Amino acid sequence: MSRFRSWRAKHKNKMLKVPLEFESEEEMDRDRCASEPPTPSSPPIVATSGSAEHITGENYMIHLKLISGHNLAVRDVTGTSDPYVKLKHGRYKARSSVIYRNLNPHWMEKFIFQTKDLSLPLNVKVYDHDIVSSDDFMGQGTIHLNKYEHNKVEVITLSLTDPVAPAEQLGYLQLEIKVLNMTYHEQHAYEQQKLQQSKKKIQCWNSILTVTVLGATDLPAMDSNGFSDPYCKFKLGSQKYKTKVQPKTLNPEWKEKFDMKLYDDQSKQSLFIEVWDRDFPAADDFIGECLVELCDYEPDVQHDLRLPIGESSGTLHLLLVISGLSCKEESDVLSGNLMKQAKIDFQLQNIVKLLSAKEIGLLHITIERGADLCSYNERDIRSFVTIEVGNAQLRTHAVSYTADPIWNKTFSFPIKDIHDIVHIEVINERKGKEEWLGQLMIPLLKLQVGHSKTYVLKGKSCLNRAHGTITINCDLVYNIVCAGLQTFKPKEVPVLEEEPKFQRKLLLRNIHKVIELIHPVVQVHHYIQELLSWQNPVQSLMALMVCCTVNVCL
Structure with missing residues (x-):
């Protein structure tokens, strides 16, 4: 204790010389603001992640529609241009689509942005x-x-100029x-909409729209030779697809398939088709267009x-x-009634009616579940199943975050050929890309109907085993007489014919076969050269005698 007192007396002066630390003015102001009640004079500031602006002060919404361009400048050697438009207002930037080979383009595109400073x-x-x-x-x-x-639509004719050459006529x-x-609630709704659009890139699809373009008939002739070079364009929301060009025909056959992803907010959209x-x-000629309302068609059914x-x-x-829609509750009574009606429709007493029909039976298949499908991390798993019978193809919804998915999805396929x-x-589906896990190929006559059956998935050659199993339940009804006549x-004929792909192994195998066929011919050629050059006098003399004998006999 005496030792401690002596140490304190020795260092007393140094302890008193330590300066005191005061709070900064900024911290004092922050504490003072925290103690005072907030004033309700203005709406609260809403900061939304992923948005470019915060909702503060007075805001304006600008609706701009780019209609067309007229008498634009020529910039290509062909006497035309491929124009597009760039917009810039503060930090907002946008760009229109490109209209190829046209000096009087029609865009008809809308741009919406928010601003605070007009x-x-x-x-x-x-x-x-x-x-x-x-x-x-x-x-x-x-x-x-x-x-x-404000709040009024006005039409603008905007003349185009060049600062370098102000006198040049560049159109308008x-x-x-x-x-x-914008009110406060409209600003908040706009920010939420922008946030949803930013998340849409990583949003998971809800269902799949599969469009198979078979062909067209009786198209009008758009070229001077009496034919056309038609192709189709498809547009669903922001997704765009285009078929190949079929040259010089009025009845093209494309036979191409496109898969378009549908999100929750696209179930009632329309599919726009242009030919x-x-x-x-020169610029492409417009032939015509079609409109398909998706809400008018029953899901999980192939529509011709x-x-x-x-x-x-x-x-x-x-x-x-x-x-690919989410599984709906389907009672066993409803499923049983469907198969009972199918058994009545395909009875032998209806043989006259069935002979003129295309279908000979009905397949009722339920994809129940899968097990141990892949060895990925569960967060990278989003699996679904595709089922194909003849030319009809359907798929289940996707199940995420598990290697043992449960689909319980039931499909009905009309049977046209019992074989x-x-x-x-x-x-x-992993990181936006589809990865093939396994397959199963079962003839209709070898299906085990009436109960659930677990199958081991096979590889692409169907000879080796893939990872995982799948459980299905099938019920098959068909007319024996019609099946026999069919x-x-x-x-x-398959609707889609797979294009032959380049196979390196097949090419090497064919090259080896050609070499094996040419090798004996080369050996015979070398042997004849040795005989004619008399490298072996005995063999050459015997060959000469044989030739003379043959000539005498002939």
Whole structure:
């Protein structure tokens, strides 16, 4: 204790010299604000992650519609241009689509953005799209937003100019603009919408729209030779697809399939189909269009559609299937009633009616579950099953985060040939890409019906075993007489024919076969050369005597 007192007395002066640390003015202000009650003079500030702006102060919503361009500048050697438009207002930037080989393009595109300062100009620039070199400048214009009346649509004719050459005539753009005052609730709704759009890239699809384009008939002739070079464009939301060009025909056959992903907010959308005639180097000619309302078609059923192409006399033939929807509760009574009705329809007493029909039976198949499908991390697993019987193909919904998924999805397939094969594939969607896990191929006559059966998945060659198993339950009803008569008819032609792929192993095998055939010929040629050069006098003399004998005999 005395030792401690002596140490404290020795260091007493040093302990008193330690400076005191005071709070900074910023910390004191923060503490003072925390102690005072908030004033309800303005709505709270809402900060939403993923948005470019916070909702503070007065905001405006700008609705801009890019209609068309007229008499635009020529920038290509072909006497045309490939124009597109760039928009810039503060931090907001947008770009229109490219209209190829057209000086009077029609875009009809809408742009919506939010702003706080109407004094900032909206800069509009037009460029010519070039693949090899950099894009060429075609003109620019400025829109002053504070000059337009709020909540009213106004049409703008924007003349394009070039600061380097102000006297050059570069044409003009037709636009529509509407400036809206946003309330606090509208601002919040707009921010939420932007957040949903940012998340849509990683959003999981809800169902799949499968469109199989078979062909078209009686298309109008758009070229001087009396034919057309038709192709189709498909658009569903932001998803766009295009078929190949079929040259010089009015009855094209494409036989191409496209899978389009449907999200929760796209179940009532429309599928837009356009048919065009390919012209090069001139602009493509528009033939006609079709509109398909998805809500008008029953899911998990293949629909055979023949759609009129606009006002022309042509008809577009395609197959449409909406599959992959989440499993719906289907009672055993309903399933049993369906099979009872099928047994009545395919009885022998209806043989006269069945002979004229295309279907000879009905397959009722339930994909129950899978087990130990893959060895990935569970967060990377999102598996679904595709079932194909003949030309009909359907798929289940996707089950995530488990290697032992439970689908319990039931499908009904009309049977046209009793010798068809049930082809089942298990696919995993990992990081936006589909990975093949295994398959199962069972002839209809070898299906074990009436109870659940677990099968081991096979590899791509069906000889080796893949990872995991799958459990299915089948029920098959068919007419024996019609099935027997169908055996003597030609087999149904597949709608989609797989294009032959380049196989390196097959090429090497064929090269080896050709070498084996050429090798004996080369050996005979060398032997004849040795005889003629008398490298072995005995063999050459015997060959000469044989030739002389043959000539004397002939």
